[in-house]
Amino acid sequence: MASERRLGSPEAKNRQVLLDAAEQLMLAEGYAAVTARRVAAQAGLKYQLVHYYFRTMDDLFLALFRQRAEEGRERQALALASSQPLWALWEFSTDPAGTRITMEFMGLANRNEAFKAEIARYAELLRAEQLEALPGILQRYGAAAQAYPPEVLAVLLTSVSRVLVMEQMLGVSLGHAQTRQLVERYLRELEGDRRATGD
Amino acid sequence: MASERRLGSPEAKNRQVLLDAAEQLMLAEGYAAVTARRVAAQAGLKYQLVHYYFRTMDDLFLALFRQRAEEGRERQALALASSQPLWALWEFSTDPAGTRITMEFMGLANRNEAFKAEIARYAELLRAEQLEALPGILQRYGAAAQAYPPEVLAVLLTSVSRVLVMEQMLGVSLGHAQTRQLVERYLRELEGDRRATGD
DNA sequence: GTCTATAATCAGATAGAC
DNA sequence: GTCTATCTGATTATAGAC
Numbered sequence: 001m002a003s004e005r006r007l008g009s010p011e012a013k014n015r016q017v018l019l020d021a022a023e024q025l026m027l028a029e030g031y032a033a034v035t036a037r038r039v040a041a042q043a044g045l046k047y048q049l050v051h052y053y054f055r056t057m058d059d060l061f062l063a064l065f066r067q068r069a070e071e072g073r074e075r076q077a078l079a080l081a082s083s084q085p086l087w088a089l090w091e092f093s094t095d096p097a098g099t100r101i102t103m104e105f106m107g108l109a110n111r112n113e114a115f116k117a118e119i120a121r122y123a124e125l126l127r128a129e130q131l132e133a134l135p136g137i138l139q140r141y142g143a144a145a146q147a148y149p150p151e152v153l154a155v156l157l158t159s160v161s162r163v164l165v166m167e168q169m170l171g172v173s174l175g176h177a178q179t180r181q182l183v184e185r186y187l188r189e190l191e192g193d194r195r196a197t198g199d
Numbered sequence: 200m201a202s203e204r205r206l207g208s209p210e211a212k213n214r215q216v217l218l219d220a221a222e223q224l225m226l227a228e229g230y231a232a233v234t235a236r237r238v239a240a241q242a243g244l245k246y247q248l249v250h251y252y253f254r255t256m257d258d259l260f261l262a263l264f265r266q267r268a269e270e271g272r273e274r275q276a277l278a279l280a281s282s283q284p285l286w287a288l289w290e291f292s293t294d295p296a297g298t299r300i301t302m303e304f305m306g307l308a309n310r311n312e313a314f315k316a317e318i319a320r321y322a323e324l325l326r327a328e329q330l331e332a333l334p335g336i337l338q339r340y341g342a343a344a345q346a347y348p349p350e351v352l353a354v355l356l357t358s359v360s361r362v363l364v365m366e367q368m369l370g371v372s373l374g375h376a377q378t379r380q381l382v383e384r385y386l387r388e389l390e391g392d393r394r395a396t397g398d
Numbered sequence: 399g400t401c402t403a404t405a406a407t408c409a410g411a412t413a414g415a416c
Numbered sequence: 417g418t419c420t421a422t423c424t425g426a427t428t429a430t431a432g433a434c
Contacts, residue, residue: 005430008399030309032231035427046401051429107306109369110229120370127373151374152381156359163358170308171319174326175350182351204412207417234409245419250411 008053015053017043019064027097031061031104058112065105065115069122072098076126080133084191089130090183091197093161096169103166130154141190207252214252216242218263226296230260230303257311264304264314268321271297275325279332283390288329289382290396292360295368302365329353340389 008015021043025034036057040047054060079088092098109116134150148156160183164176187194207214220242224233235256239246253259278287291297308315333349347355359382363375386393 006399012399014399028309030306032306033310036429037427048402048429049400052399055429057428103302103305106302106365106369107229107231110227111232116369123366123369123371124373127371131373148381149377151377155362155374155378156355159358159362160355163354163361166305167322170305170315170322172322172326174323174330175354178348178350179354182347205417211417213417235411236409247411247420248418251417254411256410 005055006052007055008049012053014043014045014049018045018050018053019060019067022060022064023068023101026064026104027100031108034061058115061105061108062115062118065118065122068101073122073126073129076129080130080137082197084195085133085137086191087187087194088197089157090161090187093157094165096165099162099165100169102162127154127158145190204254205251206254207248211252213242213244213248217244217249217252218259218266221259221263222267222300225263225303226299230307233260257314260304260307261314261317264317264321267300272321272325272328275328279329279336281396283394284332284336285390286386286393287396288356289360289386292356293364295364298361298364299368301361326353326357344389 018039022034022039025038025042034057036050037047039060040050050057050060054063075092076089079085079092082088105115105119109119131150131154134154138145138150138153160179164179167173168176217238221233221238224237224241233256235249236246238259239249249256249259253262274291275288278284278291281287304314304318308318330349330353333353337344337349337352359378363378366372366375
């Protein structure tokens with residue numbers, strides 16, 4: 001029953017090369033373009049190596065997701081701990097690459113239940129970690145910052161940034177400038193002008 | 200040069216059967232699962248028929264998109280012309296099937312530039328049509344409705360509904376109840392309780 | 399750790415019979 | 417309008433040589 005097949009070590013250099021190549025492909029052409037052959041070609045390796053490091057393509061996707069999700073958590077933690085946490089969170093959320101890859105993984109979730117659960121788990125974790133930090137942050141900013149509960153703020157921030165980025169990638173921009181202005185005016189009210197990020 | 204190949208009439212019944220089957224597959228398993236063979240199986244037809252009605256699979260996707268996009272436009276127009284336009288727009292925007300298929304088409308946009316342009320065109324058209332109607336609607340509701348410019352309102356409404364639906368499909372719900380309450384309180388302030396929709 | 403070779407499956411697309 | 421037959425190429429995955 002148990003698979004006898006050999007599997008490469010998670011620390012091997014080429015394993016990471018393959019993961020990076022897979023991510024590039026995913027960003028450029030979507031998850032459906034991520035085949036063992038194309039990943040290997042992108043990485044300059046033979047495609048059988050993909051199967052040496054990952055039993056199945058879904059294993060590769062899962063490994064990539066976990067790696068990037070952990071990096072996202074760390075970036076968000078840094079943002080929340082910085083001197084202008086709301087500005088930093090906004091910038092983190094409006095990063096195009098992050099949104100792009102998240103959307104691709106949500107597409108993958110549609111065909112793999114285990115995947116879906118994993119992604120949901122991380123999405124909820126990210127929001128929960130926002131919700132741990134937000135009350136303290138908003139408290140520092142006084143009454144003006146208490147207009148909306150932290151839960152609402154977290155959802156609004158995620159929503160607006162995600163859709164702005166998605167539409168921008170598509171080439172849609174109607175109403176973006178005005179919405180961006182509104183958000184940034186709000187951030188400026190609470191945290192002042194955005195300072196150079198040295199966090 | 201010009202293709203001599205026969206193509207079935209756009210009015211044929213089985214053409215529509217194939218489009219519907221493709222949509223079901225797309226909703227259930229994502230665009231990558233939409234192959235000629237699987238579409239035909241879902242429709243109970245032979246897979247060569249797919250190529251009879253659509254020269255390529257991309258032609259099928261494009262036909263499906265245009266059809267559904269037009270339906271979406273009509274639904275939105277009805278909503279905007281109804282007696283509680285903001286409520287109706289909110290309900291239209293939080294329809295899971297609509298969001299789901301839009302996401303799939305955005306995935307497809309990533310691998311086909313013509314597709315991307317077409318989707319962008321429709322997305323912008325939908326928003327533009329919202330922006331034609333919104334000023335008049337907000338004016339009817341007096342000063343309370345003028346807090347945000349129509350452009351911002353349109354983007355916010357789209358953003359929040361889209362992300363709520365996406366996360367709900369994934370199984371994430373942190374902060375959703377509070378956000379929904381906020382939106383619905385706002386709608387109630389302007390348009391009163393939601394009445395049975397008989398528009 | 400990397401490669402050759404191979405198996406089994408599935409894909410899009412077309413020609414032509416009925 | 418629908419089907420059979422067929423071509424061509426890509427895909428995942430595995431076994432085993434080096």
